[in-house]
Amino acid sequence: MALQSLDIARRSATTTEAPKVRETTEVAKLIDVSACIGCKACQAACMEWNDIRPEVGNNVGIYDNPQDLDDKTWTLMRFTEVEENGRLEWLIRKDGCMHCADPGCLKACPSPGAIIQYSNGIVDFHQENCVGCGYCITGCPFNIPRLSKTDNKAYKCSLCSDRVAVGQAPACAKACPTGAIKFGAKEDMVHYAEARIDDLKDRGYQNAGLYDPQGVGGTHVMYVLHHADKPTLYADLPENPQISPTVALWKGVAKPLALLALGATAIGSLFHYVMKGPNEVSKELEAEMEKEDAK
């Protein structure tokens, strides 16, 4: 298709092959949790760029604001206080779409073209094609997409695909004043993360590491964690995220079988109609029945 400015790798509920010849750079956002001060500039920049303004909420005694992701909050700082190595640690994780290489949302989506994966790794929702079924929420191992109460369509972080398509960094990454959010080629981000992890190890965080879970084929949003052995410390970041087996079975094995059965039924009915014709009641039988009714 000539309309696209980013090459498409996969589309939801579409069986036609996507073009695969051009090799585009795989991008990634790297969130260095150890450098984050929780200022929420990323949250502000995200809603400013994407023209979304969540409702002004109430303070419930924690720094998380709003309390959860919603259709107008695509990224959210989640604050956790834990005791590790006998010290209080304040862990701040920027939550949002991970842009999985094997996206559960896309796999679960029944609406053609509502979820798109670009060849650079971005997984994007196209609300015009969304039917509001919410299967993407079931399919997501990170619990990210949210249905809007306004238009009953699913929304989530687009990794600022409109900015990336013209060669810019996502709004959150650009704004981050401490440089905790970096953006670039995935290869470069992995390389940068290695240096950060070495530094953290020197500072006594022996289990520092990169969070790029292979259960979903790796992600295009990665974290540098001080405690990579315990990702659940960081506001329940899943240890080994995977697409739910129900979705995998339903959309993997069952779907083609069901389609086959549906097709066979349709063709069978057509043949039956052509060969046998409709079930007709003869005049004589009808008269006989009427006679019986009259009694």
Added chain:
Amino acid sequence: MNVSRRGFFKVCAAGMTGSSLATMGFAPTAALAEVRQYKLAHATETRSICPYCSVSCGTLVYSMGDKSKNAKARIFHIEGDPDNPVNRGSLCPKGAGLLDMVHSPLRLTHPEVREPGSNEWKRISWDEAFDRIARHMKADRDANFIEKNDAGLTVNRWNTFGFLASSAASNEPGYLTHKVLRGLGAVAFDTQARI
């Protein structure tokens, strides 16, 4: 297979109707996929400085239109200026949300004065404000200017006046501020950057 003449026509007509409907657009649409259009493509880009704190981060202010005479410019996006050495494109949450301050109904857009003894702010024009400030400055300077010190040495001091300059000023406005104030004999002045 025994197909009657009537049956054959029926099947042909059904096929014809189906394909006609499809050509007329009653078919499942092709799944078009396109990223949201880049919204700054032809916007006017203006370099500016964040007005909040003394760090004075550089910003890029985007407004609708290309400044043609019939298009009313309206600011619709603000982000960090990568060429500004202070912030190199980054912004804090307040800076990242500047757009909503620009359009805030609570934003102060005109000078106000609270007269001595009054507890109310009164709206005045810019001319009135400048005249008033100049009048106060002149009256105070005329009353308290020290031309010579006790030893008879010319000092030209104006010690009863202070000035707080903007931290969002670059070298040139800073130079001008210095020139004007030292020319008046002011000794105490500072910028917001040291608060």
